[in-house]
Amino acid sequence: MQKFYTRISQITGDVIVVEAENVGNTELAEVITRQGISLAQVIRLDGNKVSLQVFAGSRGISTGDRVRFLGHPMRISTGAHLLGRIFNGSGMPLDNGPALSENLVDISGPSMNPVKRLIPDKMIRTGIPMIDVFNSLVESQKIPIFSIAGEPYNELLARIAIQVEVDIIILGGMGMKHDDYLIFRDTLEEHGALSRSIVFMHTAADPVVECLLVPDLCLAVAENFALEGKRVLVLLTDMSNFCDALREMAITMQQIPSNRGYPGDLYSQLAARYEKAADFDGAGSITILSVTTMPGDDVTHPIPDNTGYITEGQFYLKNGAIEPFGSLSRLKQQVNGATRDDHRLIMDRMIQLYADYRETQEKQAMGFSMSAWDKKLLRYGKLFEEKMMSLLVNIPLEDALDLGWEILHECFSPEETGIRKSMIEKYWPHMYAGKTYAR
Amino acid sequence: MVTARFDSAVMQNEVAYILHDEERLKSEIIRVRGNLAEMQVYEATVGLRIGEVVEFTGELLSAELGPGLLGQIFDGLQNPLPEIAQECGFFLQRGVYKKALSDTRTWDFTPVVKPGDRVRAGDRIGFVKENIFRHSCMVPFSLWGIFEIVSVEHAGPLTIRDVVAQIRDADNHIIPVYLAQDWPVKIPIRSYAEKLKPGEPLVTKMRLIDSLFPVARGGTYCIPGPFGAGKTVLQQLISRHSDVDIVVIAACGERAGEVVEILKTFPSIHDPRTGRPLSERTVIICNTSSMPVAARESSVYTAVTIAEYYRQMGLHVLLLADSTSRWAQAMREMSGRLEEIPGEEAFPAYLESRIASFYERAGMVRLYDGSTGSVTIGGTVSPAGGNFDEPVTQATLKVVGAFLGLSRSLSDARRYPAIDPLISWSKYPGIIDRKQKDRGHAVLRKGYDVAQMMKVVGEEGTALPDYVDYLKAEFFDFVYLQQNAFDIVDEATSRERQVYMFDVIFRILETEFSFPDKGTALHFFQQLRQLFKGWNSTSWQSREFEAAENEVRAFVSERSGAG
């Protein structure tokens, strides 16, 4: 028996209050207006007053409109029939394919039991030395690209994405521009990956609530594939729009903000999504790569700050390169001990020396004369930026490590590197004097 | 949050269950107004309807304390997660609760009292063997007064459901004592003779901590730092290498993956003190970020209660909480839902007192039988924006005995552990001779001052002696304070080795070198550093150790002229 409720007593922001009985918390409802039917979700119950968040926004809703409760929370269809398709933030088709109703799952399912996770140990090779050597990416990692507006973050995201050997790619766009969508579509198509991809797209013109649903839709579908043993890559761009949507909702609900208007549970909200990245013991995996644009290039802004506290590191994109400082892969040590025995050493020492270079650069900018050591550092920094940091470089890890030794050798004597003797003896390039390294 | 109407008496912080279809959802009363009880639910509230029935239990949220806790992994409400996984598979299922301790497992009991003996709360009735420990079976902490033993079980196998003894109070009531007992987690266990001042160093084998900013048994410390600065790695290193009997890890509101790492690696890492797997001395309380927030708030209390319980057996326990900020945020979320008047950054006004009373549960105590036990608490703090000038860091700094502040610039430069020696402090005595330690601090400060000055006047404007001081500080930092967490030798430095190495370094720092110019000085310290790096990765007192040491000594005496 489907009952209609008609007593809409309040409309604020995208939230309406209707009087109704026997309604479940977070249950889904349909609001039937003159413009059509819009989905809405219960966000608060107070006696018979039911607060509903209307997905399409409250514009045009009249107090005389009818509400029908569906008896279940938000769901999405899952399975192989989604491959190659594109949907909006309510899970409705944006292509010409049919609407979906098979194999429905709740989009905000329960949290995974930590004891069923595996320790991630499969390195993903990207051909980008700043990732492979210095901050190795690992299957089932959750890691965002921190970027200021204007940087080619979506290009970088797409470039990494096609390197990842996975069965399925799910793209979640939040506040996404059509041009950006095309970057992904073309890259995926070029690499023959479009037919094993699924897209959930929210554009800046779409309702805010749908922006909030995009990560959940993507991850619910991903989880379902992962449970079937599939390795899934989820791309989320731009998570800053998701956070701003959360803020907008919180303000509508008159919650007390904790920091610059963002709700106190921003961290938990982000965690609920990012923690879905996992390597399932006895099944597949979910890897999450995302984009977090940083308002004003400020990592201490609540969005990057709360993101950094939950993700497993971040790639910090600045001036068209991945910055060694501020970039971090928290899972690198799970894999870089088993690549080559000089990997960790090169990783640590090259960054430490690069830090010294930056200091010298500051001194130089102040107009101080440069000592012999300073000059060495300046040379080193320049080579490092040209040969390692540039995003144009695309070489395998082993070549990048060799290149690292080559750069050190070109700039320093062995003891100046601070590397212990046994490793110098093994790797220092003087034994191959005269040989130029193949790139 | 759920509000329920009640008609008989309810108690603040009482546990209640919401009955929803087939499910029973655990919750706790956090405010009472008129005949309405406001409750935080330890579960997702999806699907709950107006009109559901609530069952009040009349009990405070409690932990079950007894043999079998070691090696376990519990959620914030002390549900054993491996057992839940067995029943529910990959996901945590709402409303599924499991007993913390096994009812059927038997323990070999040995009595230490006889009928007629007089005992009080916390006194030992007997013990069972739990891994390498003598796990005491104690008179319930909740009893008051003096009791007489009426009967006690003979030596033999018992379960936690068996009565091990009967005791009689002054009014002739007979009270049964079991192997296990319950205790409300938010109340400290106080069955001891006195609380002592923490004075003994707790050796963590982290050089920067033990040598410069020591932690004491029964003391407290905090590790604030921006994300990625190394809080969790540091806590994990401490959990592996600390000289304590038992480690309780409260993984509070952070990544599940980090717990998995502990969980999967500890069984195969051996404690050098005992030769036993680390898992046998560890209890994990795991309420990670995507698990229910209300249970996150309880998790630190469950953890500290278990720590206090083992302290009552005369053991030294270390409680590591990562991160206390997530616990504070859980309080903030609850407070927000109660629409309480918010304080700074929307944290509740009682934040400071909650933090203080949590750390107050640390301490070295003298038990009634004269032995001592301790709980040491170390908490990480995750300040918003990495700025220590925020409510949680500030409230914590007021109460802890040691502050290990991590800095972003050190971790960016991969100088690990990224503890900033210029802002950190400790009120506890350490393992290094006072004079040498003070000298170490002075060298670092001087080095920093010179570095600052060089930024203004440049290297050429800096006098050679000042420049050498700067190089000494850098050298000290590089070869002693920095410690490679991923080198099997360097990762942990024993107390003896620290004292020995510090002495060698102290002498170098005290040496007046005569360098002709800055370039020579720089080159000298670069070479010395390289020799030390090699020395650091040789094992203590091995032949390689001696060889490396001789090389260092020869190199230094050559340069310091006379030798």
Ligand SMILES: Nc1ncnc2c1ncn2[C@@H]1O[C@H](COP(=O)(O)OP(=O)(O)O)[C@@H](O)[C@H]1O
């Ligand atoms: N002592 C250390 N030695 C080497 N690497 C470290 C050390 N501490 C931290 N790191 C690196 O930094 C990353 C982040 O450290 P973590 O302790 O997780 O930071 P936090 O808990 O402060 O966010 C680690 O995954 C590791 O790669």
Ligand SMILES: [Mg+2]
């Ligand atoms: Mg951490």
